[in-house]
Amino acid sequence: MSALGEFDLIAAYFTRPVQRAVLGVGDDCALLAPGHGMQMAISSDMLVEGRHFLSTVAPDRLGHKALAVNLSDLAACGARPVAFTLALSMPRVDEAFLAGFSRGLLALADAHGCELVGGDTTQGPLNICITVFGEVPAGQALLRSGARAGDHLYVSGTVGDARLALEAFRGTAALSGDTFERVRLAMEQPQPRVTLGLALRGVASSAIDISDGLLGDLRHVLRRSGVAAVIDADALPRSADLSAQPVALRYECGLAGGDDYELLFTAPASHAARVAQASRETGVPVTRIGRIEQGAGVRVVDHTGAEVPMTFGAFDHFKS
């Protein structure tokens, strides 16, 4: 952990008094004291320009998103955010960028009580690597491996807006100015479902966050759980903006959109009321979109029960 020369300046934007950590920024290591009986949940994500964000993104939104995608991993585990490290490579010290980036980053960190405890800054192509730490009582983490035949399949919030924004940037979807700004916000400033993840401990049987598209991420759950799923594509929760799009685009954005950072989870049918309660208590909408079956793979149907042909591949961020 070192910051050198003019890059010492960068540290000034990210150094604040220690909150819950035993030791924060400025020594060889940070020190965390996990609570008794707690396990540490750890996730690390690296964001690269042109792949995970566009050069047009406002710095404060980028700071928000860099932490949000990591908090979303904690949410999918049902872990409470505790702390994070930030490693940042930048071509040059750009104070306007740093001011905005740190503002967006630290605002989200504060909202979740997640403390910046260390990291690294260096000169190089723009690259943001955050590693986040959360606490979860031993044995209570939500895993990808717990889905069972008969479980209901749910998703939080709405899906597909981030992909719709990307299609607008690509010029393959024409949106009004208001619609564009709304879906762009979904892409650039996702809200990690941390409170919902915590409320689903002991309720959900499996969970994952949707970063690479609903179908692709669902397949991770199915493989690790050894089960199959059937989804009603018309049951997918969509914004009014996405609902106004042609059916093919609607399906593609919703099913293979990517960058949603909603929770996709399963729960036994007997937990339906508890799922609804978790949704109410956290204010996060939850929609039942299908069920888990014996077997392998995903079958997608429409509201008439007819199979929807899957002509699109998995979302590969900005390169698909």
Place this chain on the structure above:
Amino acid sequence: MSALGEFDLIAAYFTRPVQRAVLGVGDDCALLAPGHGMQMAISSDMLVEGRHFLSTVAPDRLGHKALAVNLSDLAACGARPVAFTLALSMPRVDEAFLAGFSRGLLALADAHGCELVGGDTTQGPLNICITVFGEVPAGQALLRSGARAGDHLYVSGTVGDARLALEAFRGTAALSGDTFERVRLAMEQPQPRVTLGLALRGVASSAIDISDGLLGDLRHVLRRSGVAAVIDADALPRSADLSAQPVALRYECGLAGGDDYELLFTAPASHAARVAQASRETGVPVTRIGRIEQGAGVRVVDHTGAEVPMTFGAFDHFKS
């Protein structure tokens, strides 16, 4: 934590069965269960080509070094390595590179019982970000803030060879082939002093690892401890290769070299025998190079006691 498309291939090089972790690679988060009464020491370092390593480095040495610089931070805290995450950005999937890189990385990880528990792979300019986790009994971490007037100042191993190698790469030092290979190894494959760090718990009053040059890193300790130091530049432990160089180069490499990854630490004079014992038990040479005084700043003298003029700045890796 996601790996997409052809980058799934990368994950194959880094995925192994879980060892000590509760949950390893392949879920939203990894899960670690810290021992009772243990604190988690965390450090994160980002390595960028041309700044932290040269394009000529062999992949296995780079894999080694990427983890070594992080383990060195744990060593400086007196923490026992437990696990790490790896985030890797690469321009393209290069299997020869990945095979060598993962071999060097995992060999060092195995030597220290440090388990790869997760991470991220993406396409982009070459960038390696490792976050490492260690355990230390609560209250026993070695900090930068504990040096006191009267303490002895020590350094492990030898210092300056890595910088000598860099000067040879730069063409400002002419070395024989054998010498070049030896100092190049010091630069490219540093040995983190983990066992010494553990043995110094309860013995050293402060510690730091030398990544940015002995003087620069010493100043971090002095500032945080509120003390001054005097160093005998001729007491600095040097390899025979460095000792054969002109005096100005010897001083510069030893005092401001960077990339040494040795431990620089202080201990009360009354602990001198325990320091010697820690050195013997771990087989890591330790040399007393100065003392801590009241005041601020560093004074460097030679073996006659005459002040050595400091005409060189802090080491700024490959850009100085």
